[in-house]
Amino acid sequence: MSFKIHHDMQGSLHEILRALLEAISHLNFELHGDTVTVRDHGKRLSIDLHYEGVRHLGLWNLPMTGVTYEFVGYTEEEKDAFMKHLQLHMQRCGQ
Numbered sequence: 318m319s320f321k322i323h324h325d326m327q328g329s330l331h332e333i334l335r336a337l338l339e340a341i342s343h344l345n346f347e348l349h350g351d352t353v354t355v356r357d358h359g360k361r362l363s364i365d366l367h368y369e370g371v372r373h374l375g376l377w378n379l380p381m382t383g384v385t386y387e388f389v390g391y392t393e394e395e396k397d398a399f400m401k402h403l404q405l406h407m408q409r410c411g412q
Contacts, residue, residue, distance in 0.1 A: 320388040320396050337364065340406030360390035362399070370373040371397045
């Protein structure tokens with residue numbers, strides 16, 4: 318199966334990429350520019366990041382990064398488990 322998910326995340330491209338790489342450090346991945354590719358027993362996960370500019374919220378100027386996940390060969394349960402693991406690592410406590 319194939320799944321595609323897009324999230325807008327608050328943070329610079331560098332901040333989001335650093336947190337993402339930390340969260341998947343236990344996996345076999347390659348980094349090419351702003352794209353991360355995870356290969357796992359014939360399955361492939363591509364994660365594309367792109368800077369979306371600054372969102373203005375009152376006096377706050379928040380950098381935004383778009384993240385697109387494309388799961389190829391994963392079951393829905395495997396996709397959900399990965400996204401749950403990733404969400405736990407990407408949370409910012411107290412912010």
